[in-house]
Amino acid sequence: MAKVVFPDHLLQQTGGTQETTVEATNFRGVLRALEQLWPGIEETLQKTAVAIDGQIYQDAWLEPVRPDSDIYFMQRIEGG
Amino acid sequence: MSRVHVTLSVNGEPREMLCEAHQSLLDALRDELGMTGTKEGCATGDCGACSVLADGRLVCSCLMLGVEAEGMDITTIEGIAQGSELHVVQRKFLEAAALQCGICTPGFIVAAKALLDQNPNPDETTIRYWLAGNLCRCTGYDKIVRAVQDAAQELAYEA
Amino acid sequence: MAEAHDYKAIGTRPVRPDGVDKVTGRANFGADLNLPNMLHGKMLRSPHAHARIKRVDVSRALAMDGVYAACSGGDFPTNERTTDLAKNCMARDKALYHGHAVAAVAARTPYIAERALDLIEVEYEPLAPVLDVDAAMADGAVLVDENLRTNGDASKPPSNVAAIVKFERGDVEQGFAEADVVVEVDCRVPTAHQGYIEPHACTATINEEGEATVWCCTQGHFDVRSLTANVLGKSVGEIKVIPSEIGGGFGGKTIIYLEPIAVKLSEMSGRPVKMVMTREEVFRATGPTSATHCRAKVGAKRDGKITAASAWLAYEAGAFAGAPVGPGCMSILAPYDLEHFSIEGHDVLVNKPKVAAYRAPGAPQAMHAMESAIDDLARELGMDPIDLRLKNSADEGTQAPYGPVFPAIGFRKCLEATKAHPNYTKPKAEGTGRGVAAGFWFNIGMQSSAEARLSEDGTVTVVEGNPDIGGSRASMCLMAAETLGVPYETVRTHVGDTESTGFCNVTGGSRTTFATGLAVVQACEDIIAQCKQRAAATWDVDVEQVDWADGQAIPKPGVNVDANPLSLRDIAKNAGRTGGPILGRASVNAQGAGASFSVNFADVKVDRETGKIDVLSFTGIQDAGTAIHPAYVEGQMQGGAVQGLGWALNEEYIYDENGVMENAGFLDYRVPVASDMPMIDTQIIEVPNPSHPYGVRGVGETPIVAPLAATSNAARDALGFRIADLPLSPPRVLEAIDNQADA
Ligand code: FES
Ligand code: FES
Numbered sequence: 007m008a009k010v011v012f013p014d015h016l017l018q019q020t021g022g023t024q025e026t027t028v029e030a031t032n033f034r035g036v037l038r039a040l041e042q043l044w045p046g047i048e049e050t051l052q053k054t055a056v057a058i059d060g061q062i063y064q065d066a067w068l069e070p071v072r073p074d075s076d077i078y079f080m081q082r083i084e085g086g
Numbered sequence: 087m088s089r090v091h092v093t094l095s096v097n098g099e100p101r102e103m104l105c106e107a108h109q110s111l112l113d114a115l116r117d118e119l120g121m122t123g124t125k126e127g128c129a130t131g132d133c134g135a136c137s138v139l140a141d142g143r144l145v146c147s148c149l150m151l152g153v154e155a156e157g158m159d160i161t162t163i164e165g166i167a168q169g170s171e172l173h174v175v176q177r178k179f180l181e182a183a184a185l186q187c188g189i190c191t192p193g194f195i196v197a198a199k200a201l202l203d204q205n206p207n208p209d210e211t212t213i214r215y216w217l218a219g220n221l222c223r224c225t226g227y228d229k230i231v232r233a234v235q236d237a238a239q240e241l242a243y244e245a
Numbered sequence: 246m247a248e249a250h251d252y253k254a255i256g257t258r259p260v261r262p263d264g265v266d267k268v269t270g271r272a273n274f275g276a277d278l279n280l281p282n283m284l285h286g287k288m289l290r291s292p293h294a295h296a297r298i299k300r301v302d303v304s305r306a307l308a309m310d311g312v313y314a315a316c317s318g319g320d321f322p323t324n325e326r327t328t329d330l331a332k333n334c335m336a337r338d339k340a341l342y343h344g345h346a347v348a349a350v351a352a353r354t355p356y357i358a359e360r361a362l363d364l365i366e367v368e369y370e371p372l373a374p375v376l377d378v379d380a381a382m383a384d385g386a387v388l389v390d391e392n393l394r395t396n397g398d399a400s401k402p403p404s405n406v407a408a409i410v411k412f413e414r415g416d417v418e419q420g421f422a423e424a425d426v427v428v429e430v431d432c433r434v435p436t437a438h439q440g441y442i443e444p445h446a447c448t449a450t451i452n453e454e455g456e457a458t459v460w461c462c463t464q465g466h467f468d469v470r471s472l473t474a475n476v477l478g479k480s481v482g483e484i485k486v487i488p489s490e491i492g493g494g495f496g497g498k499t500i501i502y503l504e505p506i507a508v509k510l511s512e513m514s515g516r517p518v519k520m521v522m523t524r525e526e527v528f529r530a531t532g533p534t535s536a537t538h539c540r541a542k543v544g545a546k547r548d549g550k551i552t553a554a555s556a557w558l559a560y561e562a563g564a565f566a567g568a569p570v571g572p573g574c575m576s577i578l579a580p581y582d583l584e585h586f587s588i589e590g591h592d593v594l595v596n597k598p599k600v601a602a603y604r605a606p607g608a609p610q611a612m613h614a615m616e617s618a619i620d621d622l623a624r625e626l627g628m629d630p631i632d633l634r635l636k637n638s639a640d641e642g643t644q645a646p647y648g649p650v651f652p653a654i655g656f657r658k659c660l661e662a663t664k665a666h667p668n669y670t671k672p673k674a675e676g677t678g679r680g681v682a683a684g685f686w687f688n689i690g691m692q693s694s695a696e697a698r699l700s701e702d703g704t705v706t707v708v709e710g711n712p713d714i715g716g717s718r719a720s721m722c723l724m725a726a727e728t729l730g731v732p733y734e735t736v737r738t739h740v741g742d743t744e745s746t747g748f749c750n751v752t753g754g755s756r757t758t759f760a761t762g763l764a765v766v767q768a769c770e771d772i773i774a775q776c777k778q779r780a781a782a783t784w785d786v787d788v789e790q791v792d793w794a795d796g797q798a799i800p801k802p803g804v805n806v807d808a809n810p811l812s813l814r815d816i817a818k819n820a821g822r823t824g825g826p827i828l829g830r831a832s833v834n835a836q837g838a839g840a841s842f843s844v845n846f847a848d849v850k851v852d853r854e855t856g857k858i859d860v861l862s863f864t865g866i867q868d869a870g871t872a873i874h875p876a877y878v879e880g881q882m883q884g885g886a887v888q889g890l891g892w893a894l895n896e897e898y899i900y901d902e903n904g905v906m907e908n909a910g911f912l913d914y915r916v917p918v919a920s921d922m923p924m925i926d927t928q929i930i931e932v933p934n935p936s937h938p939y940g941v942r943g944v945g946e947t948p949i950v951a952p953l954a955a956t957s958n959a960a961r962d963a964l965g966f967r968i969a970d971l972p973l974s975p976p977r978v979l980e981a982i983d984n985q986a987d988a
Contacts (some may be wrong), residue, residue: 011648014411015396057649061936063836064691078648081410081571083687085754085946086439086496086604106356122277123270125492127442128524132911135442163270176268180260183876186715186884188267189274189443189492211920218920221911223440223493224715225880226887227919 008075019047034067055082094155097165105152112136114152123163134220137193138162144200163192175199175237184233186224194220198234206241254726258876259733261719272490275446275462276521284351286510286520287358289365291340294374294596294904306364311357314513317348322478329565331476333599341564342597343905344529351510351518374596374904378538378559381405381593389594407566408592420553420585424544428621432969434610435897436536439603440916443492444527449507450517457508458485464494465751470743476505487742488712496602497532499751528909532601535560535568539614549628549636553585563599568592569607575647577611579685582643596904605686605946609953616682616954630681635660655868655932656842663844668864677850678963684843684951688943689754690835694747695764697772697829703814707738710749711757716877720758721765723873728769730796755943760835766938767831779823780811837936843867845951849959856979864926870934870942878944883925885948891917893956895972
């Protein structure tokens, strides 16, 4: 099961859960699984960036997720 | 609105234009003569993007009225190259990567040429103070100053 | 991947392809387009920093001779989906800052338009403005937006705090308890403006079928298209955006101000409309960056090991939510490997212009606070500031404070290079101060498209969609030439409009060379694949038997073909006979932009009579990944450094008590001029980014991050005490010197 970690400002939507594990083979699957747990969270997470095993993605539906992957949601980065 | 008929020379060519009395030389060049090489960054004399030579003197064209140019010889960025031959300052700006966005470049080139015309061998401090009326927000001035130094060196070598 | 020294094109410094047009005045920038029958638009702006708009009446303006159109908030769709950006382009029921657009006219000349503005009647009900983060966060503060709740939490009362973000690890209390030394810095950084020399400008025309064309100076014409469509309630397909050359942006031209207004005025008048901002409008109404109030605290053992760090950040967002406090929080401790920390950031509304991205948005202010604290810590410990950073530095494998684990990064290399740098080993001159600081930026990838078109004579035209703000055409040509194995001079890069090239995100976030570069490389690889097929067909062999080297198709070793290599030129010449034109294409959503770290140091001298600080030397050392065109990489480093120095030493928005900016011009908002600055020494560290075929990281953002703290630390060194707030302008420095003498 892949490990999922939320930043503090999303805890409101996860009822305080900071860390969880999900079963999925790609990031789209992670989002689906989290939506099951906390309905409505997918919309927020779509606007969030994510780091999967250290690599930061702004949009990552099809990125593969391994059973031992670390998934960190984080703020989107823009730039000047 | 009554417009004023102005006769002048621009880059060695006789030109005529109809200016509104309050129109700056910058606006007149750009809007009446269609010469958009001279840029506007502030219209208040603070950025130098509008630099031109008026009878050989470096001026901010945004601070001069079009009607004041009557009978004058105006040199703009469009007149710095000779035919298909770039001026040495233009060439050195390219070689030294002295422009990033390029909006300040026409003003700097006109100003730098004016400097070298009257002082072919300026030191770094002189260059920096001479160009202090021209703002560049991209380059941090380093490569601009070096381009002018390079141009001076080449001129000295040719002389 | 080939080693850097194997490259033929990459790493050279050729003249940029658009250069000659830019040194001769031929290049067309935002304000340079004129169309037949064109009108000139002007904006009426709010004289109040905060006011309800009771009524707008444009009829008297419209009746004026030479005026052809006028509009105000009521002419734009307003519903629950109306974005903040739309309300920023044209106020609806409230004016939220001094300079907020409330109406616009289009007239035959700019002068007529200007005078027509006086005839527009607006009835305001002035409200008290809220003007800084401390006031905005205080109990009972006036609300900028009565419907705003922190983090969207409907159970909370309305607030000016749009969001609170937090990052924590370990037990920060315990970490501070373990420390032998703890230092704290509390500082304010003022609002600064990107200060691009070219004011915003656009020209728009729309036909009777509702198809609009917009010419403008922008960092991203695809974004202009979608944002303009959104404000006008049109579909993206109805709008074509043609980017002009752009005279600087630094993030400030990633959003829109004029475009939908110009389209609306064109629709109303049936004529093209041009709108150009004055410099004053640029200052009053376009994207400055956040003024901030930050506290940074850091504790360490005697040996320099940091045991804990914490930070509290409050960023002004301007009139709408969206200060870059998130990236501020995420960057503030990025250079360090820490067990215990906590970071809390606040996105705070005030009655000032909506902030826009400015080069590494959010990072300079945050890192100014923490890098000042780290400097104080080094002093307390009696350690060299570089050694202190080396002892705690992040490296490959370190978990970043914002979550992920760093791949290969160049921070340690930057620190080591600093220690060895002649400017650093050289003793500082008598009476001067030296300051060091670290910088960081994430860099971003995102979406890009590119085409590479092979012409019949073997030259190549690359078409991509990122406006060239600082030499990117040259970088694209270099990467294309390298990939194809042809001379730089045979490749040209063209920036296509929204109809002539595929989608590209903005030029910003240091993504162009990385992401669009990746698309260009892949488009060229597509050409190579097709050329190999054409060669295989010509030689009557299998495509597997063809190699590509040095710009030509050659048979693989051992393949028995009686044929000469086919150059790109040969293949191009015969393309018609072998299947038609050759066109390479690629579109990417580039991932894996590599973080770029830096170390900067400055030597300064303080004039104790006047309070003026002179920068005697400045050195920027940065991991750029592979430098494609080193001169433009140095240029980014030098330009960013001087912007940072300007912010540290002089630049600030000065407001009166009514929220009116008092220095809205280059005379009083003083950006550095040539005579203020020394040469800016640079050293490019090249730790290739594993996610890019040539190792590009992106360089443009990081250079502005460290100069604030480096200058502040140098001034601390020279003065013998710290002035925490910026800018270190003569009046502030003089006052601090006087106070110090009194104490
Ligand atoms: S436009 Fe004339 S000095 Fe700025
Ligand atoms: S190159 Fe952009 S302002 Fe000078």
